[in-house]
Amino acid sequence: MSLQFAVEGVAIGLAVGSIYALIALGFALLYKATKILNLAHGELVLFGGYLAIAITRALHLPPAGAFVVAIALTLAAAAALGFVIERAIMRPLLGQSVLSVIIVTLAFGYIVRGVMVGLWGGDTRQFPPVVPTGVVRLGDLVIPEVGIWSALVALVLLAAFTLFFRYSLWGIAMRAAANEQMTASTLGVSLTRVFAYAWAFAAMAASVGGILIGLWLGVNFALAQVGLKALAAAILGGLDSIPGAILGGFIIGVLETVVGGYIDAHVAVFGVSLQGFKEITPFVVILLVLLIKPYGLFGTEHVERL
Amino acid sequence: MSARPAGDFKTTYAADMALLDTRFYRVGFVLLLLALVAAPALLGRYLFFLNTIGIFAIGAVGMSLLTGFAGQISLGHAAFMAIGAYGSWYVTSHFGWPFVAALPLAGAVAFGLGAVVGLPSLRIKGLYLAIATMAFQFITEYVIIHTAGGMGGNVVPPIKLGTLQIRTEAQFYYLLLPIWIVSGVFAANLVRGRIGLALMAVRDRDYAAQVLGVDLLYYKLLAFALGASYAGIAGSLFAHYNKVIGAEHFNIGLSIDFIAMIVLGGLSSIWGPHLGAALVILLNQGLRLVTPYIVEVLPVLARAATPLREIVFGALLIILLIWEPGGLAMLFRKLKRTLDLWPFPH
Numbered sequence: 001m002s003l004q005f006a007v008e009g010v011a012i013g014l015a016v017g018s019i020y021a022l023i024a025l026g027f028a029l030l031y032k033a034t035k036i037l038n039l040a041h042g043e044l045v046l047f048g049g050y051l052a053i054a055i056t057r058a059l060h061l062p063p064a065g066a067f068v069v070a071i072a073l074t075l076a077a078a079a080a081l082g083f084v085i086e087r088a089i090m091r092p093l094l095g096q097s098v099l100s101v102i103i104v105t106l107a108f109g110y111i112v113r114g115v116m117v118g119l120w121g122g123d124t125r126q127f128p129p130v131v132p133t134g135v136v137r138l139g140d141l142v143i144p145e146v147g148i149w150s151a152l153v154a155l156v157l158l159a160a161f162t163l164f165f166r167y168s169l170w171g172i173a174m175r176a177a178a179n180e181q182m183t184a185s186t187l188g189v190s191l192t193r194v195f196a197y198a199w200a201f202a203a204m205a206a207s208v209g210g211i212l213i214g215l216w217l218g219v220n221f222a223l224a225q226v227g228l229k230a231l232a233a234a235i236l237g238g239l240d241s242i243p244g245a246i247l248g249g250f251i252i253g254v255l256e257t258v259v260g261g262y263i264d265a266h267v268a269v270f271g272v273s274l275q276g277f278k279e280i281t282p283f284v285v286i287l288l289v290l291l292i293k294p295y296g297l298f299g300t301e302h303v304e305r306l
Numbered sequence: 307m308s309a310r311p312a313g314d315f316k317t318t319y320a321a322d323m324a325l326l327d328t329r330f331y332r333v334g335f336v337l338l339l340l341a342l343v344a345a346p347a348l349l350g351r352y353l354f355f356l357n358t359i360g361i362f363a364i365g366a367v368g369m370s371l372l373t374g375f376a377g378q379i380s381l382g383h384a385a386f387m388a389i390g391a392y393g394s395w396y397v398t399s400h401f402g403w404p405f406v407a408a409l410p411l412a413g414a415v416a417f418g419l420g421a422v423v424g425l426p427s428l429r430i431k432g433l434y435l436a437i438a439t440m441a442f443q444f445i446t447e448y449v450i451i452h453t454a455g456g457m458g459g460n461v462v463p464p465i466k467l468g469t470l471q472i473r474t475e476a477q478f479y480y481l482l483l484p485i486w487i488v489s490g491v492f493a494a495n496l497v498r499g500r501i502g503l504a505l506m507a508v509r510d511r512d513y514a515a516q517v518l519g520v521d522l523l524y525y526k527l528l529a530f531a532l533g534a535s536y537a538g539i540a541g542s543l544f545a546h547y548n549k550v551i552g553a554e555h556f557n558i559g560l561s562i563d564f565i566a567m568i569v570l571g572g573l574s575s576i577w578g579p580h581l582g583a584a585l586v587i588l589l590n591q592g593l594r595l596v597t598p599y600i601v602e603v604l605p606v607l608a609r610a611a612t613p614l615r616e617i618v619f620g621a622l623l624i625i626l627l628i629w630e631p632g633g634l635a636m637l638f639r640k641l642k643r644t645l646d647l648w649p650f651p652h
Contacts, residue, residue: 037433039562089624096631099379103569104627106562110620118613228440228558235437280448283441287426290438294430302431306514 009258015147017253018154019212021246023230024237025157026205028245031234032165033174033198035181036090037102040109041206042227043116047081048074048207049219050116053125063128071211078207082200090199091192109224117221126218150212157205158246165242174198178240229282236286238299247297252282259285325494325576330642342483346476353475355591359584360479360486361543366567366579367493368536373565374573375497376529377509378427382439383564385446386416386534388556390541392454395462395551405465405546409485412542413535420534421527428526431512443558450553459552462545478547485543489536494576496532505529506574570626572635581634585626589619 023045030038038044055070056063089108093101165171176184177194185191213219213226233252237244260278295301316322326332346353369383390412397403397411426438454460465472465481472478496502504525507515516522545551563586571582593615601611630637 089628092628093631096627097573099373099565099569099573100627100631100633103566104624106566107620107623107627110616110623114613114616114620116613117616232437232440235434239433276448276452280441280444283444287438287441290430290434291426294434296434299434304513306511306517 005262006258009261010254011143012147013254013257014151014250015143015253016257017233017250018147018151019209019216019249020226020230020233020252021154021249022150022157022209022212023206023227024233024245024249025154025161025242026202026209027231027234028237028239028242029161029205030198030202032178032240032242034090034195035098035178036105037098037231037239038202039102039106039227040112041202041230042224043109043112044078044081044203044206045210045213045227046116046219046221046224047112047203048078048210049214049223050120050125050210051077052207052211053127053214053219054120056127067127074207074211075204078203079200082203083196085203086192086196086199090195094191094195113221113224122221124218124220125214127214144216146212146216150216153208153212154246154249157208158243161201161242170194170197232282232286236282236289236296238296240300241296241298244296244298252285255281255285323498325491325498339487342487346479353479355588357475357479357482357547358591359580359587360482361540361547362564362567362587363580363583364486364489364543365537365540366564366571366583367489368533368540369564370568370571370573370575370579371493371496371505371536372529372533374568374575374578375502375509376505376526376533377512378424378526378529379432379436379565380439380530380533381436381558381561381565382423382443382446383533383537384556384558384560385443386420386537387541387544387560388446388450388553389419389534390416390538391545391551391556392450392460392541393538394542394545395454395460398463398546399461404467406467409539409542412538414538416538416541417531417535420531423534424527424530427530428523440558440561443561447553447557450556454553460550462549462551464549465546472546482543482547485539489539490576490580493536497576501525501528566623570623570633572633575633575635577638578633578635581638585634589622593618 023041026041026044027038030036030041052067052070052074055073056066059066059069061069085108089104090101093104165175173184173189174194174197176187177189177191181191184194209230210219213223217223229252230249233248234245235248236251237246237248256278260281263277263281289297293299314328316327321327326335341348342356345356349356365383365387368386369380372378372380372383393415394405394408394412397408398405403411423439423442427435430438465478467481470477472481497505504515504520505528507518507520508522508525508529512522512526515525541556544555548555567582567586568579569582570585571580572578597611597615600614626634630640
């Protein structure tokens with residue numbers, strides 16, 4: 001493995017990983033506040049990407065201006081969608097078994113996907129050239145500029161949410177609700193409102209991820225799979241840890257590009273080359289990590305008492 | 307257990323353990339069996355519904371043992387089905403094994419592999435376990451794509467029983483039906499006995515169960531192995547029914563669908579997986595059949611036909627689960643209770 005290959009792989013891996021990190025952040029955020037695993041998260045990511053692209057294209061403004069307006073509108077729409085999900089779907093199911101709730105989020109994902117395919121068709125869609133799509137060169141290193149942007153956004157959101165959960169009243173209420181719903185409710189935390197905000201935040205984080213993916217690769221329905229990979233990243237970091245989710249995203253991005261890329265190209269078992277191993281490298285690693293740390297890298301360890 | 311008519315007391319242990327404990331259930335079960343036997347004559351060209359439901363119901367029964375009764379969430383159920391299907395394909399097409407030998411083999415291989423895949427469940431729990439099994443799902447898909455020739459391209463030889471070759475839907479149905487019934491009854495029997503009680507104890511609180519003398523290693527692995535072997539048998543049947551198998555038939559989507567089936571049917575119910583499989587397949591395939599007619603009436607919707615199906619499917623799932631989070635089995639129980647007490651509310 002030449003050094004060049006490794007360094008470039010890490011750089012690209014971090015860029016890819018930042019997108020996983022952003023999406024994983026949404027999973028962790030929602031799980032932290034509501035203990036719900038949202039299987040529609042991949043669809044919410046696509047929703048953000050598609051909507052932002054559609055708005056940018058529809059507006060007759062200078063491209064950069066249209067893009068900024070599109071981001072604002074998309075985030076507002078995502079927040080509204082989050083509130084709607086909570087009110088219409090999640091509230092009637094408050095307190096029901098985890099699996100029922102998970103399947104409901106899955107069903108909601110079907111609806112979102114159906115609506116999006118109906119509105120925008122199945123082709124890959126891209127932003128009009130609104131933002132610099134060039135590359136940054138550091139010596140021999142070539143990194144797509146979007147990758148740097150998404151890494152920055154991920155770090156900013158990480159800082160924002162960490163501060164939010166630590167210091168703001170709402171953040172503390174959310175952590176209390178996650179810790180013990182009944183007790184938090186008795187102490188005056190409005191569970192429904194906490195859940196509504198958690199859904200809105202999660203949808204907004206997903207939309208940001210979708211917009212960044214849209215800038216980089218364009219959005220396409222095959223990308224719903226990204227949601228599963230981000231879920232794996234969230235699990236790797238520990239499902240209820242936001243820094244863990246971000247770190248998990250970066251780890252998976254790097255592993256996939258460097259280790260997966262290396263095995264893909266250079267390793268053969270019994271003379272059969274391991275083509276495409278890249279896609280499953282993260283899962284193999286997660287399996288190994290979970291065997292050593294069953295609650296992920298930073299997840300709250302569950303101490304069981306009888 | 308169930309609501310019982312006044313004056314109908316259980317006076318023996320055998321009566322207490324009976325699977326069909328009231329006349330309603332005994333008569334109902336006989337009628338159901340008669341209807342199932344007569345189904346090919348009644349359904350005609352729609353018999354494929356029942357064949358598909360039967361195959362997936364067998365898989366869902368395994369899922370229900372593992373997730374509903376033993377409480378281990380798995381996102382790798384389709385992988386076990388794939389292993390059964392490909393195992394069955396390999397021995398029938400390469401070694402010329404008969405179907406009657408390939409079917410148990412598929413179950414046995416999946417059983418063994420299930421026990422291996424179940425090993426992490428001793429350390430990893432809940433959603434973390436779900437992701438660990440998802441890793442197994444993706445690894446299996448990868449191995450299949452890179453060894454068996456990938457997408458859509460493995461032709462499975464038709465089933466031969468002695469000199470009879472299974473060709474039509476009805477022939478396959480009469481082959482499937484006994485397997486379906488036996489596997490359903492087997493699971494029901496398992497659940498009411500020592501094994502089932504142990505699995506439920508593990509589900510409710512695994513360490514507490516261990517303190518009470520339930521061997522966690524044995525029962526968790528048994529749950530995985532049993533669940534997997536049901537999936538393996540379903541996979542073998544699917545391979546011979548569909549006649550062509552590919553990695554895309556057993557993807558993560560199917561694993562998730564299995565969870566949807568048992569949740570919609572009702573977790574921890576012996577009828578749940580059958581009802582859930584029927585519901586999911588009827589909705590899915592039924593909407594596929596119905597949409598052309600809707601498009602004929604309302605040509606405006608032509609472009610939206612496929613997405614419309616997804617939207618309706620999703621919306622129906624949500625409505626059902628909000629209406630009755632316990633699934634169809636609970637819905638039937640409530641309906642029966644209401645009818646028993648009618649016209650009084652309580």
